[in-house]
Amino acid sequence: MQKQYIEENKDRFLEELKDLLRIPSISADSAYAGDVLKTADAVAKSLVDAGVDNVEICETPGFPVVYGDKIIDPALPTIVVYGHYDVQPPDPMDLWESGPFEPVIKKTAIHPEGAIFARGACDDKGQMYMHVKAFEVMNKTNSLACNVKFMIEGEEEIGSENLAWFVERNKEKLKCDVILISDTGILNNDNPSITTGLRGLSYVEVKVTGPNRDLHSGLYGGAVANPINILSKMIASLHDENNHITIPGFYDNVEVLSDEERAEMAKAPFDLEKYKKALDLGDVWGEKGYSTMERNSIRPTLDVNGIWGGYTGEGAKTVIASEAFAKISMRLVPGQEPEAITKLFVDHFKSIAPSAVKVEVTPHHGGDPYVSPTDNPGYMAASMAMEESYGKKPIPVRSGGSIPIVALFERELKVKSILMGFGLDSDAIHSPNEHYGLFNYFKGIETIPLFHKNFAKLNK
Numbered sequence: 001m002q003k004q005y006i007e008e009n010k011d012r013f014l015e016e017l018k019d020l021l022r023i024p025s026i027s028a029d030s031a032y033a034g035d036v037l038k039t040a041d042a043v044a045k046s047l048v049d050a051g052v053d054n055v056e057i058c059e060t061p062g063f064p065v066v067y068g069d070k071i072i073d074p075a076l077p078t079i080v081v082y083g084h085y086d087v088q089p090p091d092p093m094d095l096w097e098s099g100p101f102e103p104v105i106k107k108t109a110i111h112p113e114g115a116i117f118a119r120g121a122c123d124d125k126g127q128m129y130m131h132v133k134a135f136e137v138m139n140k141t142n143s144l145a146c147n148v149k150f151m152i153e154g155e156e157e158i159g160s161e162n163l164a165w166f167v168e169r170n171k172e173k174l175k176c177d178v179i180l181i182s183d184t185g186i187l188n189n190d191n192p193s194i195t196t197g198l199r200g201l202s203y204v205e206v207k208v209t210g211p212n213r214d215l216h217s218g219l220y221g222g223a224v225a226n227p228i229n230i231l232s233k234m235i236a237s238l239h240d241e242n243n244h245i246t247i248p249g250f251y252d253n254v255e256v257l258s259d260e261e262r263a264e265m266a267k268a269p270f271d272l273e274k275y276k277k278a279l280d281l282g283d284v285w286g287e288k289g290y291s292t293m294e295r296n297s298i299r300p301t302l303d304v305n306g307i308w309g310g311y312t313g314e315g316a317k318t319v320i321a322s323e324a325f326a327k328i329s330m331r332l333v334p335g336q337e338p339e340a341i342t343k344l345f346v347d348h349f350k351s352i353a354p355s356a357v358k359v360e361v362t363p364h365h366g367g368d369p370y371v372s373p374t375d376n377p378g379y380m381a382a383s384m385a386m387e388e389s390y391g392k393k394p395i396p397v398r399s400g401g402s403i404p405i406v407a408l409f410e411r412e413l414k415v416k417s418i419l420m421g422f423g424l425d426s427d428a429i430h431s432p433n434e435h436y437g438l439f440n441y442f443k444g445i446e447t448i449p450l451f452h453k454n455f456a457k458l459n460k
């Protein structure tokens with residue numbers, strides 16, 4: 001029944017997603033605020049059309065949260081579906097092969113059946129919309145097995161500050177047995193996996209000031225501190241020769257995995273040569289003593305996300321800049337608290353600055369790491385669902401990305417989130433030419449109702 005309904009409505013399911021992708025809901029850029037609001041309206045309308053009740057656009061101090069529910073029987077378990085309708089800015093624009101907000105379908109080596117190219121195709125409009133369509137499928141085929149509540153936000157890509165505000169004020173409304181999220185990925189289309197961990201985040205911006213004005217680099221060069229030289233040196237000193245982070249106390253509370261857990265992780269299929277080839281790398285890089293898979297999931301990191309200062313225009317200008325800047329992110333693992341790590345960074349960064357410069361550090365948003373056990377009904381329902389739709393049992397995998405609100409859900413609502421995502425690392429989220437496989441989109445729509453079915457069964 002469900003499969004047939006999906007088959008008959010495939011084209012429409014795709015066209016509707018394309019319409020959603022045409023609205024540039026860039027939460028970070030105030031020039032697009034109107035489009036973000038338009039997207040909230042479109043999401044709300046799609047919920048109504050799918051048969052969801054009590055659809056509301058809930059105002060917050062920032063962009064609204066779209067809510068809607070269908071309570072078929074209060075005695076049945078309730079699933080909250082979380083997703084986000086905002087997207088990352090599309091820049092650099094010149095690297096897009098087609099417009100970021102003009103969705104087109106193209107075949108790729110990894111997606112021979114085609115993929116939809118647009119900003120947000122995978123992160124997260126495409127994945128969020130699978131839940132709207134899966135709901136429609138269940139509703140129209142009279143096969144809803146659980147109560148469902150949708151909570152779709154518009155500020156995930158800028159830190160979810162107002163979703164935290166919303167959750168704290170709506171605990172009763174959001175009461176549920178599990179939160180289901182498709183905003184992560186799988187290993188590949190032959191090896192389904194379920195994300196059991198997310199890293200936390202501490203994000204800071206630093207400013208190094210040297211002389212009180214830009215100077216002639218001949219007249220003053222060599223005699224005054226060049227803030228760009230100094231900043232580069234300070235940043236370089238944040239890692240030692242083994243690529244360990246040098247901030248005192250940084251690793252103090254880091255959760256250490258047992259040898260058994262690490263051996264279990266190493267069983268996940270991973271091809272280093274393919275990995276290097278896909279990224280055009282001569283070699284990988286990272287913390288000594290850990291594999292690539294470990295480096296990008298169970299270990300904390302520090303990365304410069306942007307660095308600027310001085311003259312970057314055409315040609316050469318001989319100048320010593322007055323100021324230099326960098327944006328730095330630290331990915332955190334269980335045991336590390338964002339506020340504490342930010343403080344360690346600030347104290348350390350100031351302590352290593354020579355007296356020839358002034359240093360300012362401004363903290364940005366942060367977020368707690370998250371881990372989910374594999375022995376709860378939510379994980380088991382997801383595992384059974386994927387096994388049914390892929391014909392293969394999914395592997396638990398810890399991811400390197402962050403969805404800071406997930407730890408807050410656990411703290412405030414006392415429920416676990418299940419990260420049943422369908423994206424691939426190669427889908428280029430946050431990069432030019434982001435895309436989402438049609439196989440993945442429809443596999444998601446097929447798998448989600450199986451989660452509902454199994455979750456109801458396990459809660460009987």
Ligand code: BES
Pocket residue numbers: 123124156157158159183184185198201365367399400401402403404
């Ligand atoms: N959906 C991603 C996070 C993600 C992607 C987790 C793939 C695991 C696998 C999310 O939209 C995101 O981009 N999060 C940000 C953090 C946020 C505070 C901007 C991130 O991880 O950089």
Ligand code: MN
Pocket residue numbers: 084123124156183
């Ligand atoms: Mn996302």
Ligand code: MN
Pocket residue numbers: 088123157429430
């Ligand atoms: Mn994202």
